[in-house]
């Protein structure tokens with residue numbers, strides 16, 4: 001069972017009880033802090049990939065895995081109609097309290113409306129969890145797109161994480177795809193149930209899109225092996 005520590009952290013920050021950051025780690029990396037203020041970032045603090053995605057958004061928008069609702073709020077202020085979904089109760093409560101007009105507790109695979117723009121930001125491919133689920137998620141996203149619709153999604157090629165100090169590469173041969181990570185999160189001394197979190201390099205995403213009958217183009221590269229892609233029918 002998920003403890004929704006991510007949602008609890010968002011709720012704490014939102015209600016003025018900010019004392020600690022979220023701690024994350026993966027099967028291939030040590031502990032790292034995820035500063036809570038970052039999860040409430042304004043447009044000027046967003047990476048350029050996210051700013052670009054917001055600029056490209058049009059029509060009726062679905063913000064998948066909206067977190068505290070930062071992207072939804074910006075688009076709403078610009079006059080776009082936005083629906084925000086997340087499977088974290090705390091996230092949805094915070095998004096509503098911050099002013100997201102349509103925020104629903106719902107996993108992506110249970111969404112059924114159709115949209116002109118679907119946003120998946122802050123390693124949007126993470127939601128697919130593992131390579132074997134990518135085609136299922138892409139087909140579902142395809143079913144939610146209006147005829148001229150688009151999916152704007154960011155991810156990274158994390159092969160750099162397998163480089164050792166002298167530039168050599170190591171790979172765990174038991175691991176099927178290097179972007180499939182086990183992701184651990186803790187907050188205020190409590191540990192969340194481990195999750196799977198997927199990073200997809202652009203070529204792998206592009207191939208999966210072609211197989212699902214979708215077009216995929218890279219919009220821009222980010223500053224550290226990351227990129228923004230636009231998927232369309």
Ligand SMILES: C[S@@+](CC[C@H](N)C(=O)[O-])C[C@H]1O[C@@H](n2cnc3c(N)ncnc32)[C@H](O)[C@@H]1O
Nearest residue numbers: 065066067086087088091106107108121122127
């Ligand atoms: C890395 S956070 C990003 C939050 C927000 N988009 C941002 O950029 O600040 C990922 C979010 O996706 C949500 N999430 C993960 N899997 C999901 C799924 N299958 N359906 C809906 N939300 C999901 C998590 O609860 C979390 O809020």
